[in-house]
Amino acid sequence: MKRLQKLGAYLFLLLIGYVFLFPLLFMIMSSFKPEQVIFADLYSIRAILPVGDLTLDNYRQVFEKSDVLLYFRNSILITSATVILGLFVNSLLAFTLSRMRWSGRKYILAAVVALMIIPIEAIVVPLLLLVSKLPTIGWEQGGLVLMGSWLNSLEVQILPFVANSFFIFLFYQFFRDIPKDFDEAAELDGATPFQIYRHIIVPMSGPVFATVAILHFLLMWNQYIWPIMAVQGEDARPVMPGIQIFFGRQTSWGEIMAYASFVTLPVLAVFLAFQKKFVSSLAGAGIKG
Amino acid sequence: MNANTSVNSSDTLTVSSGRPAETRRPPRKRYVFLMSAPALLGLFMFMVLPFLMALGMSFTDQRLLSPNATEWVGLRNYDRLLNISWLVQEPVSDADNHLKRTAEGELVYPRLRSVLRKNPEYKEFKEFTHWSFGDKRVVLLAKDPSFIQSIINTLLFVILVVPIQCGTALGLALLINQKLRGIFLFRTVFFSPVVTSIVVVSIVWSFLYHKDLGLFNHYLNAMSFGLIGPVDWLGDPDWAMPSIVLMSAWQAAGVQMLIFLAGLQGISGDLYEAAELDGAGPWGKFVNVTLPGLKNTTIFVVISTTIQAFGLFTQVDVMTRGGPQGSTSTVMYHAVTKGFREQDIAYGSAISVIFFLAILAIALLQKRFFDKREDA
Numbered sequence: 001m002k003r004l005q006k007l008g009a010y011l012f013l014l015l016i017g018y019v020f021l022f023p024l025l026f027m028i029m030s031s032f033k034p035e036q037v038i039f040a041d042l043y044s045i046r047a048i049l050p051v052g053d054l055t056l057d058n059y060r061q062v063f064e065k066s067d068v069l070l071y072f073r074n075s076i077l078i079t080s081a082t083v084i085l086g087l088f089v090n091s092l093l094a095f096t097l098s099r100m101r102w103s104g105r106k107y108i109l110a111a112v113v114a115l116m117i118i119p120i121e122a123i124v125v126p127l128l129l130l131v132s133k134l135p136t137i138g139w140e141q142g143g144l145v146l147m148g149s150w151l152n153s154l155e156v157q158i159l160p161f162v163a164n165s166f167f168i169f170l171f172y173q174f175f176r177d178i179p180k181d182f183d184e185a186a187e188l189d190g191a192t193p194f195q196i197y198r199h200i201i202v203p204m205s206g207p208v209f210a211t212v213a214i215l216h217f218l219l220m221w222n223q224y225i226w227p228i229m230a231v232q233g234e235d236a237r238p239v240m241p242g243i244q245i246f247f248g249r250q251t252s253w254g255e256i257m258a259y260a261s262f263v264t265l266p267v268l269a270v271f272l273a274f275q276k277k278f279v280s281s282l283a284g285a286g287i288k289g
Numbered sequence: 290m291n292a293n294t295s296v297n298s299s300d301t302l303t304v305s306s307g308r309p310a311e312t313r314r315p316p317r318k319r320y321v322f323l324m325s326a327p328a329l330l331g332l333f334m335f336m337v338l339p340f341l342m343a344l345g346m347s348f349t350d351q352r353l354l355s356p357n358a359t360e361w362v363g364l365r366n367y368d369r370l371l372n373i374s375w376l377v378q379e380p381v382s383d384a385d386n387h388l389k390r391t392a393e394g395e396l397v398y399p400r401l402r403s404v405l406r407k408n409p410e411y412k413e414f415k416e417f418t419h420w421s422f423g424d425k426r427v428v429l430l431a432k433d434p435s436f437i438q439s440i441i442n443t444l445l446f447v448i449l450v451v452p453i454q455c456g457t458a459l460g461l462a463l464l465i466n467q468k469l470r471g472i473f474l475f476r477t478v479f480f481s482p483v484v485t486s487i488v489v490v491s492i493v494w495s496f497l498y499h500k501d502l503g504l505f506n507h508y509l510n511a512m513s514f515g516l517i518g519p520v521d522w523l524g525d526p527d528w529a530m531p532s533i534v535l536m537s538a539w540q541a542a543g544v545q546m547l548i549f550l551a552g553l554q555g556i557s558g559d560l561y562e563a564a565e566l567d568g569a570g571p572w573g574k575f576v577n578v579t580l581p582g583l584k585n586t587t588i589f590v591v592i593s594t595t596i597q598a599f600g601l602f603t604q605v606d607v608m609t610r611g612g613p614q615g616s617t618s619t620v621m622y623h624a625v626t627k628g629f630r631e632q633d634i635a636y637g638s639a640i641s642v643i644f645f646l647a648i649l650a651i652a653l654l655q656k657r658f659f660d661k662r663e664d665a
Contacts, residue, residue: 009467016464017478020539023493024481043507093328102321108329115336117652119600121621122645125628125637126343127335129353163331193320222486224603229629240488247492247607256496260489271484275477 022048024264031058031258038253058258062246067234068259071242075263078157078238079220085162086216087209093163094171095197099183109172115165121225128229131156152233161220167212174208175201210277214270221267239263340645347639353632366639373437374414374430376404388424398426405430436640438615439623445530446537446619447598454538454598455590458545459583465546466553476550480543487540491607494536498522498608523609526616533604533617541597545590552586553579588658596648620644 025048030038032054041047062068096102097109131150150156182200191199202209224240231237240263246256347366351359380396381389389397405411414430417437421427431437465476482490497504506519522532560578569577602621605611611618611626618626620640628637 006469009469013464013469013472013475016461017475020479020482023490023497024485027489027493039502042502042504089327089331092324096321096325100317100321102318108325112332115332117596117648118336118340118645119596119648121600121602121624122641122648123336123339123343125624125634125641126339126346128629129346129351129634130335130339130342132353159331160335163328163335165332165336168328193317194324197324218484222488224486224488225606225625228606229625240486243488243492247495253496256492260492264485264489267484267486268481271481272477275480276473 027257027264028261030254031261032056033058033254035252035254038257058252058254059262061252061255062258062262065255066242066245066259067237068239068242068262070234071237071239072263074154074236075221075238076266078154078223079217081154082158082161082220083213083216085158086164086167087213089162090164090167090212091171091175091202091205091209092197094168094175095193095201097168098172098175099178099180099196099201100193112165112168112172116169124225124229127160127226131160131230150230152231152236154236156230157223157227157236157238160226161223164216164219167216170212171205171208174205178204207277210274214274217270218267340641343638343641343645346635347642349635351635351638353629353634355632359635362635366636367643369413369432369636370436370639370643372414372432373417374411376411376428376430378404378426378428380424380426396421396424396426401428435615435618436620436623439618439620442530442615442617443599443601443619443621446534446601447595449531449534450537450598451591451594453534454542454594455545455587457538457542458590459549459587461542461546462549462553463579466550479546482540483543485540487603488607490536490540491604495523495608498532500524524613526614529609529613529617533601533608537598537601537604541594545594548590549583549586552583556582592651596651599644599648599651 029041029048029050032050033041033052034055034057037052041052046052093112097105097112134150178201182204183196186196186200222240223238227236227238227241231241243256243259243263246259348361348363349359350362350365378398378401380398383389391397401416405414411430413432415432415434417429417431417434419426419428461479465472465479496502500506500519500521503522505522509517509520520528522528556578560582561574564574564578600621601619602625605617605619605622606625609617611622621644624637624640624644627640628634
């Protein structure tokens with residue numbers, strides 16, 4: 001009886017798992033199949049299996065028809081710059097909020113918590129006007145020049161997303177729970193607050209740095225609405241808006257799937273590499289938040 | 290705000306010991322300033338300032354790129370967005386006082402456009418919808434009917450997606466909370482749509498929803514033995530929003546699943562044992578132990594999912610572009626369409642302000658809800 005129950009549980013899990021995995025597997029497998037085969041396989045289990053005449057034609061077409069490698073490079077630059085800067089900036093503020101005493105601290109903390117509820121969509125329109133009026137320094141013909149606006153650049157996709165109230169809050173929660181004895185001892189030895197941050201808090205906070213890095217990575221890699229608005233030209237375009245080249249014109253589904261698979265690859269790689277840490281830390285973050 | 294740090298508060302790093310402040314005070318203040326300034330500057334520049342600008346611009350006629358000077362227009366943008374009116378129309382009768390009817394037997398009413406044009410009270414108003422009461426017809430008017438439609442669509446999305454997504458998440462959490470070998474694998478599988486970009490997910494699902502080739506119509510046809518014909522999921526105004534709801538719930542449920550799982554694992558095993566001693570079956574344990582134990586988690590999950598759902602934009606932009614017939618346009622989609630695509634940034638800002646106030650109201654309701662619970 002017990003064994004039968006277990007078997008039933010597994011069968012049910014497999015069924016639900018199929019529902020959750022199908023679109024992703026279908027996308028990846030279809031990217032290697034010619035158009036007719038995608039349709040022929042669609043209604044059977046073959047849709048999610050790497051069977052039949054597999055080809056790289058779709059990928060070849062995608063690389064030919066679009067600057068996907070340029071978009072990919074842009075996304076990598078934008079994402080890594082934002083995540084690295086973000087880890088610094090957000091953890092530093094969280095450190096002063098959680099481990100130092102200063103007047104105004106409570107108000108800043110309340111403001112950070114309040115900002116967590118504002119979704120990016122609510123401010124993109126005025127943000128667009130703001131950045132269109134900000135001057136910036138850029139490289140042109142080998143020299144530094146002052147440029148008219150931030151639009152169509154990589155920095156317009158980086159700087160607005162470095163400071164993030166949710167990540168500050170995650171750091172704050174983690175730092176707050178570290179025992180204060182270490183700081184006290186270090187302080188008696190004459191350590192500055194930055195030294196305490198650098199040599200005591202950061203080494204003890206691996207998990208929260210990993211969580212924030214992964215969440216920030218996902219957020220940045222999947223950016224869509226902001227680059228659509230702020231980046232009209234090709235030069236600074238990231239991967240997600242680039243997909244419209246294939247989707248908008250109703251060209252071949254094989255090529256769409258190839259593009260989609262290609263730009264999903266880094267995310268899946270990071271997710272599978274860090275999944276255990278990722279899943280458990282995210283659950284912890286959610287329940288406390 | 291860091292510059293005026295008060296001198297009397299215990300300015301030391303240590304909290305527990307409460308040692309009096311020492312001579313190192315001024316440098317420490319500088320450290321607080323230097324370490325907190327970058328993030329505070331970022332938040333101010335790119336969150337607070339844009340919002341303040343939106344607030345200011347919403348009272349002007351600012352356009353994204355325009356040679357004309359910007360002027361104050363007071364509440365005109367808000368008036369355009371929110372002003373609603375209505376009128377009652379009598380059916381047209383002919384010379385003998387008989388009601389006119391069309392060939393199909395429908396009553397004939399005066400042409401709305403000419404009625405609205407004649408009456409200055411209805412300046413700028415357009416028809417949003419109408420109902421018939423007996424012979425009379427009530428016409429609901431709005432200055433921007435598509436915004437009113439967008440509000441209704443957004444509310445419909447929220448009302449549908451929140452219970453479906455949270456329910457799915459709870460179900461999944463219960464599934465992966467079982468003590469089975471390899472259960473971690475399923476946890477990863479259920480979570481995998483979350484890490485996939487919603488843009489990519491929307492595109493793949495557009496294919497599955499396809500009217501002629503899609504998987505949904507194929508299964509529907511097979512399961513009904515051909516009785517149910519193909520549904521144009523994304524092309525039918527009645528089905529487009531529910532289709533987006535289903536996909537959105539599928540994509541995002543993994544997040545809430547993890548939060549529910551953490552909640553489930555926080556419930557003490559003693560409670561289950563006690564319930565078992567009292568003779569409770571699986572259902573009894575679920576209703577009397579699990580659900581009450583998940584109360585705080587559920588509140589958190591429902592509120593955060595709701596706030597997230599109000600921001601619906603990407604799926605709509607990729608799958609339907611607000612159509613068919615405006616049936617999937619949302620508040621945020623309307624804001625981006627007006628503020629960016631039509632360059633009317635003042636109008637888009639006014640929508641952003643209204644949106645923010647709505648989100649704020651929900652957050653405050655949440656806080657009241659929590660406070661009440663603590664009092665009880």
